[in-house]
Amino acid sequence: MSNRGQAQYLRIYEPGGSDYRLIQNFYVNTDVTVSSKTYSYFPFEWSGVQESSALSGQTVSLRMPATSLAINSFESAFKEHRLCVVSAFEFDTRVGVSAPQSGQTLIAEFVGYVSRMNASFTELVVELGSTLAPVGAQIPFRTATNELVGVPIQL
Amino acid sequence: MTIRITDPLFLLSAQTGLSVTELRAEAAEGNPDVNKPQEVLQTGEPIPILFARFRNGSGGVMVHPKMTEGYFANDIQEEEFSSDNGATTFIRPKQTVELKYLLVLSEGCLPLVQIRDLYFGGCRKGTFHQACNGRAGTWTPGNDWDDYLAGTIEPDSSGYYPISFATINPGQAKRAGDFIYYKDTDGLSTASQHVLPYIENNFPTFCGTSGSYDGLTTLSFEYETELKDGGDPLNAMRSISLFVRNGLSVTRLVDGVTNESDNYVDLAKYLFQSGNRLADDLIDNSSLTTSAKFTDANGFLFNGVLTQSQNLSDWLQATSPNFLLRLTNTGGKFGLIPRLPYNTDFTIKTTAVVPRITFTEEHILDDGFQAEYISLEDREPVCFVVQWRQQDEGAYGIVRTVEVRYEGEAAGGPFLDIDMSGYCTNEDHAVKLGTFRLAQRKFITHHLRLTVRERNYNSILVVGDLVRVRLRRETNEGEVAYHDKVYEINRIDKTFESKIIYDLTHFPIDSQGRSLIARAVDGASGAGNTIDVGESVVDCDENSSTGNDTVGTDSGGGGTPPDSGDTAIDIPQPDDDDSPFPDGPDLDNQPEDELVPEDPIDQPFNGTIGGFNGDAGDTLDFSPGCANPRITWYKVDPVTGEKIIIKGPGVGTTLDVVEALEAGAEMIYAEGCCPDPSTSSGYGVCVDSEEIDLSDIIDEIESCPGGGDAGGQGGSTKVSDAGTAYPASFTFTWTAYVIRDRFIISGAATYDTGFVAGENIAVTVQKTSANRYITVQVQAPTEGTAWNYSVGCAS
Numbered sequence: 049m050s051n052r053g054q055a056q057y058l059r060i061y062e063p064g065g066s067d068y069r070l071i072q073n074f075y076v077n078t079d080v081t082v083s084s085k086t087y088s089y090f091p092f093e094w095s096g097v098q099e100s101s102a103l104s105g106q107t108v109s110l111r112m113p114a115t116s117l118a119i120n121s122f123e124s125a126f127k128e129h130r131l132c133v134v135s136a137f138e139f140d141t142r143v144g145v146s147a148p149q150s151g152q153t154l155i156a157e158f159v160g161y162v163s164r165m166n167a168s169f170t171e172l173v174v175e176l177g178s179t180l181a182p183v184g185a186q187i188p189f190r191t192a193t194n195e196l197v198g199v200p201i202q203l
Numbered sequence: 204m205t206i207r208i209t210d211p212l213f214l215l216s217a218q219t220g221l222s223v224t225e226l227r228a229e230a231a232e233g234n235p236d237v238n239k240p241q242e243v244l245q246t247g248e249p250i251p252i253l254f255a256r257f258r259n260g261s262g263g264v265m266v267h268p269k270m271t272e273g274y275f276a277n278d279i280q281e282e283e284f285s286s287d288n289g290a291t292t293f294i295r296p297k298q299t300v301e302l303k304y305l306l307v308l309s310e311g312c313l314p315l316v317q318i319r320d321l322y323f324g325g326c327r328k329g330t331f332h333q334a335c336n337g338r339a340g341t342w343t344p345g346n347d348w349d350d351y352l353a354g355t356i357e358p359d360s361s362g363y364y365p366i367s368f369a370t371i372n373p374g375q376a377k378r379a380g381d382f383i384y385y386k387d388t389d390g391l392s393t394a395s396q397h398v399l400p401y402i403e404n405n406f407p408t409f410c411g412t413s414g415s416y417d418g419l420t421t422l423s424f425e426y427e428t429e430l431k432d433g434g435d436p437l438n439a440m441r442s443i444s445l446f447v448r449n450g451l452s453v454t455r456l457v458d459g460v461t462n463e464s465d466n467y468v469d470l471a472k473y474l475f476q477s478g479n480r481l482a483d484d485l486i487d488n489s490s491l492t493t494s495a496k497f498t499d500a501n502g503f504l505f506n507g508v509l510t511q512s513q514n515l516s517d518w519l520q521a522t523s524p525n526f527l528l529r530l531t532n533t534g535g536k537f538g539l540i541p542r543l544p545y546n547t548d549f550t551i552k553t554t555a556v557v558p559r560i561t562f563t564e565e566h567i568l569d570d571g572f573q574a575e576y577i578s579l580e581d582r583e584p585v586c587f588v589v590q591w592r593q594q595d596e597g598a599y600g601i602v603r604t605v606e607v608r609y610e611g612e613a614a615g616g617p618f619l620d621i622d623m624s625g626y627c628t629n630e631d632h633a634v635k636l637g638t639f640r641l642a643q644r645k646f647i648t649h650h651l652r653l654t655v656r657e658r659n660y661n662s663i664l665v666v667g668d669l670v671r672v673r674l675r676r677e678t679n680e681g682e683v684a685y686h687d688k689v690y691e692i693n694r695i696d697k698t699f700e701s702k703i704i705y706d707l708t709h710f711p712i713d714s715q716g717r718s719l720i721a722r723a724v725d726g727a728s729g730a731g732n733t734i735d736v737g738e739s740v741v742d743c744d745e746n747s748s749t750g751n752d753t754v755g756t757d758s759g760g761g762g763t764p765p766d767s768g769d770t771a772i773d774i775p776q777p778d779d780d781d782s783p784f785p786d787g788p789d790l791d792n793q794p795e796d797e798l799v800p801e802d803p804i805d806q807p808f809n810g811t812i813g814g815f816n817g818d819a820g821d822t823l824d825f826s827p828g829c830a831n832p833r834i835t836w837y838k839v840d841p842v843t844g845e846k847i848i849i850k851g852p853g854v855g856t857t858l859d860v861v862e863a864l865e866a867g868a869e870m871i872y873a874e875g876c877c878p879d880p881s882t883s884s885g886y887g888v889c890v891d892s893e894e895i896d897l898s899d900i901i902d903e904i905e906s907c908p909g910g911g912d913a914g915g916q917g918g919s920t921k922v923s924d925a926g927t928a929y930p931a932s933f934t935f936t937w938t939a940y941v942i943r944d945r946f947i948i949s950g951a952a953t954y955d956t957g958f959v960a961g962e963n964i965a966v967t968v969q970k971t972s973a974n975r976y977i978t979v980q981v982q983a984p985t986e987g988t989a990w991n992y993s994v995g996c997a998s
Contacts, residue, residue, distance in 0.1 A: 097696075192248045192249075196419065197307065
């Protein structure tokens with residue numbers, strides 16, 4: 049039997065950088081504190097992350113019940129372009145599972161915006177990613193506009 | 204259920220840049236184009252990004268900035284000659300053209316350009332001013348051609364020009380037809396009278412309006428030159444060329460100094476950040492810093508200009524391998540990592556490498572080992588033709604090519620071009636890149652996908668790390684072999700389901716554990732010679748070709764820019780958020796018809812029975828809405844609700860109320876079925892009619908005994924109550940007097956007197972059912988007849 053426990057933490061930022069929502073999915077119905085941040089319990093599932101030099105797998109998915117808390121939090125994050133950080137920590141369950149351990153190890157972390165959401169009436173799936181996408185990522189990014197150069201000379 | 208799809212392993216070669224996509228054969232990007240006419244920056248065209256740093260006698264880039272505004276005018280200038288050391292002089296007038304360009308150099312602010320680096324055509328000429336965040340130069344765009352003329356002489360009625368130099372003052376010129384009549388400033392003799400050919404104005408009349416030039420570096424050029432006889436003035440519009448020693452200013456990752464840079468990674472970070480493409484939190488500064496130091500230490504530098512609009516991700520994917528870098532996305536953060544091992548000073552490491560960990564049978568799960576060998580097209584011996592740019596100081600860059608191949612291989616091709624001439628100014632860089640590509644093809648043989656159980660390495664290993672895979676293989680009894688190789692991690696898939704998937708690329712090493720590719724790249728270098736470019740020395744410079752003097756900084760001129768209201772519209776932020784419907788989510792009080800309109804298709808069928816007027820003599824019909832329906836009539840037991848057929852089924856069957864009463868019905872309804880040839884019965888779905896209550900009719904029927912009737916010619920039909928007893932009989936008493944009449948009983952009993960005559964004739968009639976109602980029909984066709992009858996109770 050494995051003694052390996054993994055807890056996942058989600059942090060949604062306010063646009064100014066303060067915390068908008070802090071949730072974790074391991075310590076049931078308990079508020080826990082990690083790195084001076086208090087995370088409340090919410091049963092979301094982070095299905096995995098891909099770290100790559102191939103520029104594929106640039107998103108991660110979070111799955112959760114479509115409660116008012118979840119919908120309000122992520123609709124807001126979606127609309128306001130709030131930055132989200134999801135982290136997975138690993139720890140020895142034999143040492144205790146009632147509160148986060150000081151020696152737990154960060155095994156994965158992903159930073160991104162809410163890039164996509166889909167839902168049934170009972171389940172919400174949130175995709176985190178970033179916007180280095182084909183649209184809006186052209187270089188050079190400035191073009192000759194009327195504001196910048198007026199009406200150019202016509203030869 | 205979650206479905207996880209991992210890219211097939213065979214794609215890894217392409218995804219990691221191991222495969223080389225052969226370019227279409229076309230001119231190298233860095234080829235110079237010196238004597239072309241000046242080009243115009245058109246609306247919507249990308250603003251160039253100049254990124255260069257001239258250092259150690261190398262670097263920089265020659266560019267041809269495009270113009271947005273122009274000014275054009277002509278004049279006559281006097282040139283004084285003497286053949287006797289000034290004792291006597293004479294004047295030669297020459298026609299000149301005045302050219303002024305406003306050029307857009309780059310986005311961002313560039314350091315002031317040196318005068319020696321500016322060319323008009325192929326020569327250093329003209330006056331230049333430079334500005335950032337605004338318009339350089341103080342002149343106004345326009346076309347003032349012929350404005351210097353004092354007048355135009357028109358032909359008289361005979362078609363002759365009435366030319367008289369007496370009417371032309373010294374220093375003045377007048378046009379007459381195709382000639383200019385000019386009196387020079389001496390104006391003393393006929394020697395001061397000059398006739399010159401008229402030169403047509405071919406310059407633009409739409410000369411530009413100016414703009415804000417916000418965030419751009421602009422350059423103003425002013426120059427006056429002689430127009431040769433018969434020459435097209437447009438030929439004077441040579442293009443401006445500029446040797447950019449120092450390009451865009453950025454904060455350099457290597458030393459933290461904010462200034463020009465030639466580091467590709469600095470450029471990548473600038474492109475990540477510019478235009479708010481990526482938040483700082485999404486940029487992997489650690490890997491970028493490492494990569495910046497790697498490229499700096501090994502001389503993989505960027506001196507070029509970005510002018511073609513392209514996708515940033517595509518551009519990074521295409522160019523990063525040329526700097527021996529790999530674009531990464533780790534934890535959502537974009538970064539770059541070196542493709543070769545490096546020392547602490549970030550030079551290429553040619554000593555033994557040390558894998559971070561060793562995977563053995565203990566770690567690998569069942570079916571957790573998958574190898575994919577690199578295909579033939581990616582391993583075939585080739586010759587790489589790397590194009591780079593010999594960029595001499597202050598001169599046009601010359602595209603150089605270097606062919607890199609292994610001895611004895613691919614002497615006649617195939618040739619694979621790698622065009623780095625747009626930004627690579629270092630021969631060693633080109634040679635090392637060619638060698639790197641070549642060594643990859645020669646030494647890297649396969650990829651590996653390992654699925655391993657979760658262990659503490661899930662927090663230790665990152666993309667780019669080296670790992671050793673050592674697995675014992677026993678193919679024959681007593682024969683043990685090992686798969687023992689070093690790999691580079693290309694992809695890590697953490698599933699959080701007790702397993703981790705590593706996609707690895709073979710990392711070839713020699714017997715001492717040294718990277719074969721790194722050693723090949725480190726040992727490769729160019730000849731280091733400068734190729735003679737065949738330039739003829741024609742000294743046409745009017746400006747100095749030496750010294751570090753920079754251009755002027757006059758600014759503020761220009762035309763009339765468009766009003767900001769015509770070029771940008773700021774839509775006000777909405778005050779309201781999306782909200783529920785104003786009457787709130789509680790729909791209990793909502794009228795039902797306001798929720799969803801009634802859909803007639805979904806409503807129950809409300810077919811009504813026709814012909815019912817509340818009278819016992821009514822004949823009823825029913826239509827379900829189609830032709831020739833099959834109709835069945837039912838009575839409904841008021842106590843049990845049981846439905847019993849009283850008539851039908853039959854096509855279009857009708858029902859007399861008396862029939863219903865005789866059948867003992869109090870409530871009736873009809874079932875109608877429309878024809879449907881597709882069904883076995885020939886009829887489709889059946890619909891029921893409303894129910895009809897016959898109790899009012901029944902109430903009007905006298906209870907037995909007491910039923911009866913009387914009348915004359917014409918007769919009658921009437922329902923009477925004969926009682927419920929059964930088997931039983933009742934007494935029917937009739938009177939027809941002398942004229943014969945006929946009495947017919949139907950329903951719960953059957954009797955027919957035939958046409959009879961008599962008075963108070965009582966007959967006993969047997970009931971035929973337990974129903975209580977009988978119908979008595981009296982047929983009395985004869986005039987003057989009279990009749991009556993009574994019905995008794997059955998017993």
